[in-house]
Amino acid sequence: MARTFRYYGKKRGNRRTGSSTLGSAGELLFYAAFLLAGCGGLVALFAFLVIPEWRVNNEFVKHSCVVIEKRIGETKDEDDTLYRPEFHIKYEVEGVSYLVWTFDIRMAYSGGRENVQEILSRFSETTDPERPIEYPCWYDPANPESVVLVRRSSWWIWLIFIVPASFILIGGGGLIYRVLHWGKSAERSAAMAQRAARRDPFELNGPSGPEFPHVPGGGDITNSPGTTLKFRLPIGTSPGWALFGTLVACVLWNGIVSVFVVIAVGSFVDGDPDWFLTLFIVPFLAVGIVLIVVLVRLLLVTTGIGPTMVEISDHPLVPGAEYRFFVSQTGRLQVNVLTVSLVCEEEATYRQGTDTRTETRRAYREEVYRREGFEVHRGLPFETECELSVPAGAMHSFKADHNEIRWKLVVEGDIAGWPDFKRDFPVIIRPRDGGSSQ
Amino acid sequence: MNDCSVIIVFDGNGRTYRPGEELSGEYRLETAAPGEIKAVEVSVLWHSEGKGDEDLAVHEFWRFSTEDGDWIDPGRPARFSTVLPNSPMSYDGLIVKILWCVRVRVFFHRGKDVVAQKPFQLGAVPAIEV
Numbered sequence: 001m002a003r004t005f006r007y008y009g010k011k012r013g014n015r016r017t018g019s020s021t022l023g024s025a026g027e028l029l030f031y032a033a034f035l036l037a038g039c040g041g042l043v044a045l046f047a048f049l050v051i052p053e054w055r056v057n058n059e060f061v062k063h064s065c066v067v068i069e070k071r072i073g074e075t076k077d078e079d080d081t082l083y084r085p086e087f088h089i090k091y092e093v094e095g096v097s098y099l100v101w102t103f104d105i106r107m108a109y110s111g112g113r114e115n116v117q118e119i120l121s122r123f124s125e126t127t128d129p130e131r132p133i134e135y136p137c138w139y140d141p142a143n144p145e146s147v148v149l150v151r152r153s154s155w156w157i158w159l160i161f162i163v164p165a166s167f168i169l170i171g172g173g174g175l176i177y178r179v180l181h182w183g184k185s186a187e188r189s190a191a192m193a194q195r196a197a198r199r200d201p202f203e204l205n206g207p208s209g210p211e212f213p214h215v216p217g218g219g220d221i222t223n224s225p226g227t228t229l230k231f232r233l234p235i236g237t238s239p240g241w242a243l244f245g246t247l248v249a250c251v252l253w254n255g256i257v258s259v260f261v262v263i264a265v266g267s268f269v270d271g272d273p274d275w276f277l278t279l280f281i282v283p284f285l286a287v288g289i290v291l292i293v294v295l296v297r298l299l300l301v302t303t304g305i306g307p308t309m310v311e312i313s314d315h316p317l318v319p320g321a322e323y324r325f326f327v328s329q330t331g332r333l334q335v336n337v338l339t340v341s342l343v344c345e346e347e348a349t350y351r352q353g354t355d356t357r358t359e360t361r362r363a364y365r366e367e368v369y370r371r372e373g374f375e376v377h378r379g380l381p382f383e384t385e386c387e388l389s390v391p392a393g394a395m396h397s398f399k400a401d402h403n404e405i406r407w408k409l410v411v412e413g414d415i416a417g418w419p420d421f422k423r424d425f426p427v428i429i430r431p432r433d434g435g436s437s438q
Numbered sequence: 439m440n441d442c443s444v445i446i447v448f449d450g451n452g453r454t455y456r457p458g459e460e461l462s463g464e465y466r467l468e469t470a471a472p473g474e475i476k477a478v479e480v481s482v483l484w485h486s487e488g489k490g491d492e493d494l495a496v497h498e499f500w501r502f503s504t505e506d507g508d509w510i511d512p513g514r515p516a517r518f519s520t521v522l523p524n525s526p527m528s529y530d531g532l533i534v535k536i537l538w539c540v541r542v543r544v545f546f547h548r549g550k551d552v553v554a555q556k557p558f559q560l561g562a563v564p565a566i567e568v
Contacts, residue, residue, distance in 0.1 A: 185543050185551070187481040191499035212525045214495065346534040348490030359489050361532045363566045393564045398526050400493035403486045403534045431457060431525050431561065 031174030038167025060138035065091035082109035218428035226311030236424030306330030320392035334416035340369035444554035462519035467512040477503035489533035527561030
């Protein structure tokens with residue numbers, strides 16, 4: 001089917017389509033503008049800062065002069081007044097006498113009148129021509145009217161180069177990428193990108209091995225040997241990190257909300273209630289309270305319920321195979337129910353406007369262990385070892401830029417007097433060698 | 439606008455393949471005049487569908503271009519063949535779907551390119567039941 005040029009966007013199912021030609025042209029212009037701005041900035045920096053300073057230090061001729069007059073130059077910059085030292089100097093080059101207002105090559109204004117005053121005090125004016133007070137100065141041999149009283153080597157100039165350099169890198173890189181892919185099909189671009197990625201030495205240890213493309217390698221899962229079985233599985237999200245993240249969110253949110261709460265309460269105390277602010281902050285306050293509840297719950301689970309440990313007899317897993325796994329739960333607990341499940345989740349990332357959203361759906365869950373009504377004593381962890389069968393038709397683990405299929409063992413506990421807890425232990429399911437999943 | 443159409447046929451009329459199995463077939467361009475075609479690209483690829491943005495990866499890619507001295511005869515069927523990879527398998531999930539196909543894209547000296555694709559199944563992972 002022939003495709004015609006389309007400059008408008010069109011919604012198709014979950015996806016919005018548009019003119020790729022127009023999109024590419026827009027990107028090309030965007031990156032070109034970045035590159036031009038970077039190059040312009042670079043040239044300007046060299047022309048106005050680097051080259052004049054270099055010429056003063058390397059090409060200007062040393063001479064002597066007398067200061068006739070000195071003053072503080074002033075200029076207004078929006079709210080502030082800026083200052084610079086200005087010296088009226090007199091010097092003679094090849095019989096020609098020059099009278100010039102100068103200081104350094106940039107003659108830049110800055111804040112701080114005291115600093116400028118201090119610079120002025122370093123030079124004395126010649127009041128008696130019979131007893132001149134001479135100072136060194138440097139003039140441009142090509143134009144003797146161009147003269148400075150001080151020479152500088154400003155190292156910070158090179159820091160400013162970060163700005164145009166980043167513009168050039170972003171603009172140039174984007175432009176090269178766009179030009180290389182201009183007029184190329186999605187398949188050809190993908191093939192080129194894949195070839196380039198294969199040349200990347202860091203990609204060799206990345207998520208996709210060459211034998212099983214787009215199946216995560218799982219190297220981080222097998223780097224910890226178990227004490228009872230072959231591998232100890234790492235926990236998906238450490239309870240400590242989850243607690244820290246929730247604590248930070250809770251403090252930030254409630255810190256900001258508390259400012260408005262204080263203002264609202266103050267209005268009531270003063271006898272002039274601000275009802276609009278009060279009603280406005282109610283939902284924000286509710287979110288803050290929920291965050292506190294979540295934090296307390298996490299704190300109880302993290303500190304009260306001991307660590308959970310899961311070990312497995314082999315890894316990666318393959319569909320249709322059987323394994324043994326070992327669970328250890330420490331703490332001092334009256335357990336109502338403890339379950340272990342094999343779970344598969346699909347995760348899709350998509351852009352909606354300027355936001356990037358992620359949606360996760362559970363595609364498979366099978367309870368592989370369950371025990372009810374037992375006690376765990378301090379110093380005597382609960383331990384159990386049991387069978388795990390991976391379904392013969394299970395989809396393998398998969399990871400691409402925007403889509404992912406991941407498997408994990410999930411330990412869930414219903415503990416008397418404590419909040420329920422749930423801990424994930426990711427595993428990799430690899431396709432069977434040279435065969436289908438079945 | 440080009441009214442060329444592309445016919446893709448798999449050997450043995452295969453639809454489902456196992457990882458490591460050979461996929462072969464041929465394509466032919468119908469109603470295209472010789473000299474009109476600038477290039478032909480043949481890809482064996484997978485792409486995603488569903489809730490997420492599209493991922494696409496090419497397993498095998500061939501490009502034939504008259505500018506590179508390749509002879510493209512639209513009247514003659516052209517063959518392709520590749521050994522399929524171990525992964526990713528075709529998958530029909532809840533919000534993630536992985537689809538394999540052979541895609542033929544024809545570029546003309548004038549007018550827009552023409553694309554045709556023929557899907558096939560890699561592996562036999564059953565669809566997720568909602």
